[in-house]
Amino acid sequence: MSAHESSWTLRRLHAGELPTQEAHRVREHAEACEACGATLRSFVDAQAAFEAEVPFEGFEAGVERARARQAAREPAARAQWARPLMAVAASVLVLVLARPLLESGGRADPVPPPGTGNRIKGGAGAELRIGGGVDPQRVANTDAPEALQPGERVRLGYTADAYRFVAALSVDAQGEVTPLYPESGDSLAVEPGAGQHWLPESVEFTGAGTERVVLVLTDAPVSMDALSDTARKAFTAAGRDVTRMAPLDVPGAQTQWILLKP
């Protein structure tokens, strides 16, 4: 056995990572051993120098900038595989909703071209509009992640057709679910009248990273707690990758968008 502790062990002691008993033993050794004591002190000195030269606020700002840079690079890398996945999600939606129309001999709307609002049942549809930033307002794609610019906000619209209730929530990259409309209780009754209705207010997503927005139209009210649970399950089932979530397991129709926060 070496007479000295390894510098790695001493570094782990300094970081507070050693189990209590081992920490006690190594600390005692370092107090008695000149070489190990010097090494341990050098770690303390290095950390002190670091803190003196790089204040926490500067460190935090630097990390946030790095995180933003990494997030900006991520969409390009992900877009290549995210597209087919989104296409799968969309085709599930079409299959589920097209069948009743075919059975009843009803009119089926043409499959919407990418980049438009998403029509999901007869005259039903949903739209996510982005605005409030420097760029002109635009409608978010449902088949590819949509990058948000700083300050941009989101507004959700729907055309209910035969559906009677509407709800929306979002899921971030960590799997945190935020009920948006409504924030609690049961889903909202749709506005009377044909045509598109806008959910009140606009929404700004702060922070950075990916956010999935889900709008659900249903025939019966849905509890937001239950809907949130369903979203969490979908997130877990997707391997905790928010970009790979399948449609939520709820009856009715739904539209999903992926937003890339600035």
Add this chain to the structure above:
Amino acid sequence: MTGPTPLALKVVPSRSNEDRRAVLRELYVKYGGSVRERCRYLLKDASRAEDAMHDVFARVIVHGDSFREEASPLTWLMKIATHHCLNQLRSEGAAWKKWFARDEAARSEGHGGAEAMETRDLVRKLLARVDAETQAAAIHYHVDGMTLEEVAAVLGRSVPTVRKRLEHFAELGGEELSVR
């Protein structure tokens, strides 16, 4: 008037802002000095080292879940920092030569007296002559002072494999880099 009517603003706060700040502060206090030291040792440029350090901690924030599951966050961070800096040097391609040129001017940020300083300098000078895995093994073994078992665990290789790589590395540097 065109477009939607002016909209009242509803802010959905980032749920983890405060959590993230607390995590960052803990990382800063516990590991900031070590990670910066590793980045400076490899990149030999204070400004680039600071950027690299920020990149490493940003990865912790992005991959928070897997980081929290690590038995030794220090090991994870030093592995990521080493990998990140070596990748950066490698991506510069021909810059290896420049990197050598800087070697004479730069002093390492190491510890452990003159002998350890010399070993660290020697390791750094030899890195460009071996493959990526041997580079990482040599740094973790000779600079971090990990045991063979610890290096093997970090690299996900067997101890004999790591020993073989380090012995090859030692052939380039002589007795000072022998593997015990």
